[in-house]
Amino acid sequence: xxSLAELEAIRNKTLGSINxxxxxxxxxxxxxxxxxxxxxxxxxxxLSALVDEVAKRxxxxxxxxxxxxxxxxxxxxxxxxxxxxxxxxxxxxxxxxKAVRVISEHIVNNRPVKEFTVSEADK
Amino acid sequence: xxxxxxxxxxxxxTGCTSSGSxxxxxxxxxxxxxxxxxxxxxxxxxxxxxxxxxxxxxxVYPEGAFYSMIKPEDVETIVQEHLLKGRIVTKLLxxxxxxxKNDILPLSETQFxxxxxxxxxxxxxxxxxxxxxxxxxxxxxxxxGKVLTEMTPEQVIDVVKRSGIRGRGGAGFPTALKWxxxxxxxxxxxxxxxxxxxxxxxxxxxxxxxxxxxHAVIEAMAIAAYAIGSEQGYIYIRAEYPIAVKRLQxxxxxxxxxxxxxxxxxxxxxxxxxxxxLGAGAFVCGEETALMTSIEGFRGEPRPRxxxxxxxxxxxxxxxxxxxxxxxxxxxxxxNGAEWFANIGTEKSKGTKVFAVGGKINNTGLVExxxxxxxxxxxEEIGGGIPNGKKFKAAQTGGxxxxxxxxxxxxxxxxxxxLLSIGAMMGSGGLIVMDEDSCMVDIAKYFLDFTVDESCGKxxxxxxxxxxxxxxxxxITSGKGTMQDIENxxxxxxxIKSSSLCGLGQTAPNPVLSTLRYFEDEYIxxxxxxKCPAGVCKxxxxxxxxxxxxxxxxxCAKNCPVTAIIGELKKPYEIIQDKCIKCGVxxxxxxxxAISRK
Numbered sequence: 001x002x003s004l005a006e007l008e009a010i011r012n013k014t015l016g017s018i019n020x021x022x023x024x025x026x027x028x029x030x031x032x033x034x035x036x037x038x039x040x041x042x043x044x045x046x047l048s049a050l051v052d053e054v055a056k057r058x059x060x061x062x063x064x065x066x067x068x069x070x071x072x073x074x075x076x077x078x079x080x081x082x083x084x085x086x087x088x089x090x091x092x093x094x095x096x097x098k099a100v101r102v103i104s105e106h107i108v109n110n111r112p113v114k115e116f117t118v119s120e121a122d123k
Numbered sequence: 124x125x126x127x128x129x130x131x132x133x134x135x136x137t138g139c140t141s142s143g144s145x146x147x148x149x150x151x152x153x154x155x156x157x158x159x160x161x162x163x164x165x166x167x168x169x170x171x172x173x174x175x176x177x178x179x180x181x182x183v184y185p186e187g188a189f190y191s192m193i194k195p196e197d198v199e200t201i202v203q204e205h206l207l208k209g210r211i212v213t214k215l216l217x218x219x220x221x222x223x224k225n226d227i228l229p230l231s232e233t234q235f236x237x238x239x240x241x242x243x244x245x246x247x248x249x250x251x252x253x254x255x256x257x258x259x260x261x262x263x264x265x266x267x268g269k270v271l272t273e274m275t276p277e278q279v280i281d282v283v284k285r286s287g288i289r290g291r292g293g294a295g296f297p298t299a300l301k302w303x304x305x306x307x308x309x310x311x312x313x314x315x316x317x318x319x320x321x322x323x324x325x326x327x328x329x330x331x332x333x334x335x336x337x338h339a340v341i342e343a344m345a346i347a348a349y350a351i352g353s354e355q356g357y358i359y360i361r362a363e364y365p366i367a368v369k370r371l372q373x374x375x376x377x378x379x380x381x382x383x384x385x386x387x388x389x390x391x392x393x394x395x396x397x398x399x400x401l402g403a404g405a406f407v408c409g410e411e412t413a414l415m416t417s418i419e420g421f422r423g424e425p426r427p428r429x430x431x432x433x434x435x436x437x438x439x440x441x442x443x444x445x446x447x448x449x450x451x452x453x454x455x456x457x458x459n460g461a462e463w464f465a466n467i468g469t470e471k472s473k474g475t476k477v478f479a480v481g482g483k484i485n486n487t488g489l490v491e492x493x494x495x496x497x498x499x500x501x502x503e504e505i506g507g508g509i510p511n512g513k514k515f516k517a518a519q520t521g522g523x524x525x526x527x528x529x530x531x532x533x534x535x536x537x538x539x540x541x542l543l544s545i546g547a548m549m550g551s552g553g554l555i556v557m558d559e560d561s562c563m564v565d566i567a568k569y570f571l572d573f574t575v576d577e578s579c580g581k582x583x584x585x586x587x588x589x590x591x592x593x594x595x596x597x598x599i600t601s602g603k604g605t606m607q608d609i610e611n612x613x614x615x616x617x618x619i620k621s622s623s624l625c626g627l628g629q630t631a632p633n634p635v636l637s638t639l640r641y642f643e644d645e646y647i648x649x650x651x652x653x654k655c656p657a658g659v660c661k662x663x664x665x666x667x668x669x670x671x672x673x674x675x676x677x678x679c680a681k682n683c684p685v686t687a688i689i690g691e692l693k694k695p696y697e698i699i700q701d702k703c704i705k706c707g708v709x710x711x712x713x714x715x716x717a718i719s720r721k
Contacts, residue, residue, distance in 0.1 A: 014259060
């Protein structure tokens, strides 16, 4: 190691992967329904796509986590996005491609993808 | 690099390792593979979380679920439910970390962690101590970089001085003064040493720091070396700490590989190398001059001071010697500033102190609190009180060199000066809690027994004096003591204190003096009434059978290992006192509570 810049580079590289070991109260949470219904409908690829996309864009303070059955099994895979201070947004019938769009539009640009939300599901 | 969405942190400190955490790690690996999610979840072996009483401990992030007392068979449940389906296994969680609504509370809101402030232990239980990258991620080696590129040695010493930090090894000598003395010595070979020879019975602060965050100590030693102009350091650690030794060596190797130890660190003129020296477990080697004699390869015996080590230490060269915990504070002081540190704690004792809390207390483990926290807060709030509804009697701080704090002084703020004023001492941080079943004379005898064993024998007051004191205590606890013995104890104690060569002898009488100060009535009960009020000293106990209650069932006689109980079936039995060895088996076996101990 010859410089502080090198140290900083190692720091940044590692911090991203271990920063979730913090008791955080604030921060955006993306929750994927991973009960039997969700898994059967393909929640796992959705989860992986979310995790990959968060890492690829190097987004900070985003937690991708799982939950049990959200209750609307026919609409699985379902994901819920909790942004602090805002209403929860529920997306239904997710796919890895749609998940990537949720990240880019909702999380990054702060524009929820209306067409994927639960209120649009049966229209 | 794999992208992982969840981290499973398993405690790999000595406490949890001995309660089986290694097996958990391999079981997690098997189960994760079975569930097909081994690439999404990483299993990390960390240092001590502090709550050793509830080990082995597993924390799952990002949820921050704190699972306690996990058995290998629970692992499958955690993997299948929590990691695969996202359903936290509430029944395996640490009770305190679950709210009434069954939500997970952040650890910082539980009784055990609420009043703690973690500076020294900030990385323990968070990072993998065997990976230097993780230390660097949490600002590791940044302080060293700052010191080498932006600060002069004088500025470093000035920051340490203004922070007000005092040595955490026990005596509380201002750290910056030591550094300043050594820095002022003429240029030439100087040494930086770390005292990791933690020998107090019941103390394990330094071990946990070295196991959980070894790089913090390495970084701090390099900073100290820069401040005093040294190029070589030694860490003196006891061989009885195999996990700490292993991780420390690994950390040194990694730091060398990254060029954070060695020649021209950060491309400056500063070079520093570090070696481990293993101690063979002699308590006296925790004394600074004995420690250095031992590093030199001689028998670990102290020598008179002055000259102080800062002038003539290791191999007659200027040397600074600091404790593990002292060092672990240094990088944080450099990064956050002297004022930040000086704002924590009390007027004369700055910062935090780590305590290894043990004995008769619910949450045995490692706690770090700001100086000035009261003993009551540590025992009743953080420690969760005394088990089995017993009453608090006293707490011993400073191990065999320290003293006891009785119930009447439980609200004493814990800092260097308050403790000294009540006849105890900060010590390195062992805190042993005693309940009403502890006999204070017996406790004093226990600690003296330890110092008699550990006295190196170089000076007479310690070698002979502690032995004589121990004999008097033997006499008192066996019921043969006289009031004159108590007077003799006091006289001996005071002359040993004033005439011993090193800290070991000078502090050895402390447990006797402080128990005499607060519990003289117990000594008198042993001497005059020939009774041990707590029911500990065997020679003063008698087991008797209540003739009214005894149904003559013969169970006690059958279980007595020395056939000291005689009688006829269906008639009251009797104990032959001369034969009785007071093992207590009869009392625990009697179905009618007819046997009592007095």
